[in-house]
Amino acid sequence: ETGVTQTPRHLVMGMTNKKSLKCEQHLGHNAMYWYKQSAKKPLELMFVYNFKEQTENNSVPSRFSPECPNSSHLFLHLHTLQPEDSALYLCASSQESAIRGAGELFFGEGSRLTVL
Amino acid sequence: GQSLEQPSEVTAVEGAIVQINCTYQTSGFYGLSWYQQHDGGAPTFLSYNALDGLEETGRFSSFLSRSDSYGYLLLQELQMKDSASYFCAALNQAGTALIFGKGTTLSVSS
Numbered sequence: 200e201t202g203v204t205q206t207p208r209h210l211v212m213g214m215t216n217k218k219s220l221k222c223e224q225h226l227g228h229n230a231m232y233w234y235k236q237s238a239k240k241p242l243e244l245m246f247v248y249n250f251k252e253q254t255e256n257n258s259v260p261s262r263f264s265p266e267c268p269n270s271s272h273l274f275l276h277l278h279t280l281q282p283e284d285s286a287l288y289l290c291a292s293s294q295e296s297a298i299r300g301a302g303e304l305f306f307g308e309g310s311r312l313t314v315l
Numbered sequence: 316g317q318s319l320e321q322p323s324e325v326t327a328v329e330g331a332i333v334q335i336n337c338t339y340q341t342s343g344f345y346g347l348s349w350y351q352q353h354d355g356g357a358p359t360f361l362s363y364n365a366l367d368g369l370e371e372t373g374r375f376s377s378f379l380s381r382s383d384s385y386g387y388l389l390l391q392e393l394q395m396k397d398s399a400s401y402f403c404a405a406l407n408q409a410g411t412a413l414i415f416g417k418g419t420t421l422s423v424s425s
Contacts, residue, residue: 203357232412241319242358242415244407255411289357296411303348304413306357 202226205290205307212280213315220275220310222290230296231273232304233265236287248273249296280314287311317341319403319416326422327393335388335419337403347379347386348404348413358402361388390421398423 203224212218224231233245247255248267262284264276273290291304319339327333337347346365350358364370364379364386376389390397400420404413 239417241417242402244412244414247412249411255407255409303360303363304350304358306359308355308357 202305203290203292203307205288205310207310208308209311209313211313211315212277214280214282216280217276217278219277220288220290220312222273222275222307224271224273224290224292224305226292226305228292228294228305229270230293231267231270232291232293233273233275234289234291234306236289236309237285242289245275247296254296277312280312282314285312285314317405317408317414319405319414321401321403321416321419323417324420324422326424329393329395329423329425331393332389332391333393333421335390335401335403335421337386337388337416339384339386339403339405339416341405341414342408343406343410344381344384345406345410347377349375349377349388350402350404350415351399352402352418353399361401393423395423395425397421 206221230249234242236242244257245259246265251267266274287309289309290307293304321337348363349361352358362377369378374391379386400418402415402418404415407414
């Protein structure tokens with residue numbers, strides 16, 4: 200099993216659809232993150248979970264809804280998205296919240312989302 | 316606000332040395348990290364500097380000057396496989412996650 204696995208790798212959805220992105224980490228980490236990567240922009244932090252509790256919501260619109268049922272799984276539920284939400288959504292994990300470690304995040308390969 | 320600035324593109328030839336600079340403006344600075352991302356792949360951790368000075372890991376080295384709010388990634392003996400995007404990163408103000416620069420695209424030609 201690879202360290203951080205994201206599914207689906209590619210997703211095309213209409214603005215009225217509801218879909219979910221899934222992330223699973225096999226590293227025994229306690230912190231998980233969602234980042235958005237758009238062309239020509241920095242990786243944008245969206246949500247942080249530490250020991251299943253959300254510790255950061257970086258002013259993300261409510262059409263993105265995260266869920267962390269346990270330390271190994273993280274979901275991003277999507278509904279009524281806009282075309283500008285098309286991007287690569289990256290999941291990452293770390294041993295604990297970043298402040299305690301050397302800043303090392305382990306990323307999945309991302310879910311490429313296209314909103315029509 | 317918090318920001319990390321780095322050049323958008325760098326080009327070099329095989330065997331050369333290239334330096335990618337990063338200047339940062341953050342609160343509660345803990346250290347500077349560097350990540351590599353190949354096209355279509357996941358960002359992967361390269362190095363971390365908590366203290367001033369040079370950290371060397373094989374062909375890659377990273378430098379930090381806290382007084383200048385500046386760091387760089389040095390890549391030596393460049394190979395074609397080093398063609399990728401390189402991101403500097405630092406902890407956000409809350410200390411809960413990393414924030415990233417826009418990335419530098421390195422193109423290595425033969």
